[in-house]
Amino acid sequence: MAFWRKRDRELDEEISSHLRMAAADLGEDAARREFGNIALVKEVTREMWGFASLGALMQDLRYAFRVLGKSPGYTLIAVLSLALGIGANTAIFSLIDSIMLKSLPVHNPGELVSLGDPSAVGWVHGGDIGNVSIFSYPFYQRFRQQNGVFTGVYATGVSERINLEESAEHPLARLVSDNYFSVLGVAPLLGRTFAPGEQSAAVISYAYWDRHFQRAPDVIGRKHRINGASFTIVGVTPRDFFGDIVGYQSDMWFPIEAQPLANYGRNYLNDPKTQWLLLMGRLKPGISLAQAAAVSNAVGIRILQEEGASSSPDDLKALAAKRIAVQPAAAGFSRIRRSFSKPLLMLMALVALILLICCTNVANLQLARAAGRTREIGLRLAIGASRPRLLRQLMTESLALAVLGGAAGLLVAALVGHLLLRLVARDNRLPIDFHLEWTTLLFTGALSIAASLFFGLAPALNATRTSVASNLRESKSGRSGGAQRLERGLVVFQIVLSWVLLFGSGLFIRTLQNLEKSDVGYRRDRLIVAELNPAASGYRKEKLIQLGARLLDKLGNAPGVTKVTISENGLFSGTDSMSGVMVQGFVPRSDDDKISHADRVGPGYFETIGTPILAGRGIEARDMGDAPRVAVLNQSMARFYFPNSNPLGRRISTDDGKTWIDVVGVVRDAKQSGVRDAAGRRFYSQFAFSQDDPIGGIKLEIRVPGSTARAQELIRQEIRSVDPNLQIESISSAQALIDEELLQERLIAKLSSSFSLLALILTSIGLYGVMSYITQRRTVEVGIRMALGASQSSVVGIVLKETLLVTTAGLAIGVVVAAFLGRLVSGSLYGVAAFDPLTAVLTSVCILAAGLLASWLPARRASRIDPMVALRAD
């Protein structure tokens, strides 16, 4: 930079020294006269410095901004268009960056590897040994000591909901091993991290320290009552540390050993069958990922085999074949990474198309403007400006536009990004800390430059192609045929893009509608699901049985309740159980044949949720207590195991044939998770309070006569009246639970439809602009026609015909393109074909209507032309 400034200064000095010497000889005025236009001499001289000269570039930029400043309307529209396009792209990109690409803010994240499934955040798996996605605490303790490939391995597990005594807030917390911070290489901002064996200590995040303690420096050592237990705050983490899970910004961390304290009533620590920990290791120097994977598997599988020594030989054989996934984990764990990667990439493609439409609009504006500048350009060519030089000038103008658009786009991006996150936020908390970073700025810069090339090059080439003489000779109505063809081509291109976008969003909307309407196998209206956690409130064995009876009795007799029942897993409430099954008279062909979904439900369950009983009976009051276990199969399970026979009276076993359970009924399939997925095989047996406390607490299903909104409050009061201290995890309508399941689908439908609406508007603006210019150019022609007696309506017809031509061309190409692209999204669709004719027709009608609307004004303007004025116009 300094070099170019120096060169500029020296040129000034050289010229002023010339002028001084000439003035001494000829006098001031004569010297100036003889010298000529100083600025021009400077400019021409600067050009000699060559293309790479920044001085010339700055000069071009200054000139470009001056030219743009002269037509503020054009500049505003172009910059706004670009800001929308670039902003939307930047927002989606920065979300992709933060969720999928960015490394954790820890020491040397490249050395981190995850063991198991890095997206298994929030899982607690109770049951058999042999899970390789998520691990038990005993497993972790042995693995930590026995592997030799990591400098450290830490474990982190989900904590139950955190209740504070003095606030209604539920902070997000993780239970972590004592070496968590040291393996990550995160030093506390204040205080210290955990000491080995420590229990009632907590490390809090910067954000929580700020929010809850107003950044009081004496927070260290304070006691905090959490879930009824007292914890001492020992440390505060640095500001940028949000934990190791992308999409889950932890407020606090507890030592794993504090699990029974933080989650009162449950102890995960000594049971190898409770798998709930994610593991992360830091590679020793010189150890490759492959080596680490080999050693981890050898060690890990051996530990699992030893833990499951009492399992059947078949299970042990299956265990030996399992593999623990060992993957680079610089970007940390994440649940949302897996669920949102595909939608985000789809959105990225969507906004890229939007940007193309925006650029096309600007290109069209430039073409139109170039028409007004043909004489200026012709003149510059005539006085000897070279074509490359002019091209450079025009491209600099485009670049200036793109730079302005990009800068404004950053503002749009910040807005759009926050808006998008709000849509997925729960409890008013953003899943990630969204701010624009240098990677994003880089992306935006590159995008702006690419955009300027895209929308600037063709018009610039077009503008400088024509010969000097013809340009000067031509009048304002004389636009080169090339520009017209290019203009129409660009509009057709825009229509194709809008058609594809609109069609795609149509498919997603129909998918959402189908999913919302889809049959889940029970009556979702007027049904409420309440989730309770009696274990956390101290209920055990006998007391638990009494509580259950009292709850069912109290709610069953409440005035606003029609029916009530109880179950282990709810409907779309996030928990499910699997069970091994053996079926009398059925020979399994694979391991998959030996498992089934399972649930334990109270009397009247099917009647309450509204699932028809197809044969036999449901679970009834007589099955409760000490009655023998019975099983009710869903239709899928009945068909699978008893394809040609009546399942009633047959028997199944869940403990490898030690005990057998009678099948007493068959019910319709009811979905408990995944609206898209088939229900799968499932059997129900009676709920037993005396059994081990289920991990997810218990669920009450309540049928109400009227509005669920009012009933929810009533139910809360009824539960409170049984025991005010009973922990209520949630009370929601079945509809709301299904809606939450469809959050992602709704998001895609919403975003794609708003983006395609934006595309339609942009295309209409583009069409309007082009039709206006075409009409204006044909002023003389229209004037002649009208002078010769053409009616106003026939003039309107001329313009509309042109629109129809362009639009139908776009439609036709759009249909072909969509037919090809449809296959890409078919996996995301539900109940609608990738090329749905109805959606195609609706889309075409929309586009045609928008096109005609956009050209209506120019057409009307043309029809109002006064022939005399028109003929004199040129």
Next chain:
Amino acid sequence: MPARKGYRNRIELLQGTLDMLVLQSLQWGPQHGYAISNAIRANSRELLQVETGSLYPALHRMEKQGWVKSEWKLTAANQRAKFYRLTPAGKKQLLSERDHWTRMVDAIAGVLNPAETPLESES
């Protein structure tokens, strides 16, 4: 967009000769722009007037091409000015341009006065 005067056109028109004239003026030692333009005018008996709009671009271009080098020095009147000096490459360029020019003049003269250079075949 204001109309430009046709400086660049004339640069192109005079380019070959202007470079040669400038290089020739520098043969006797380093000189600044004003002196070069004065020298060309004086030596051409006021017939050739070099426009500044051609001279400075030419000087800067030739510097980039390596034919001249510039440095800031004081003039006889004790004023700071940018002096241009011929480089060895510039000297070579001057020789080749002069050679080219001489042959061009001879050829044109031959065309204009055919009688003075009779063709051999007719004797």
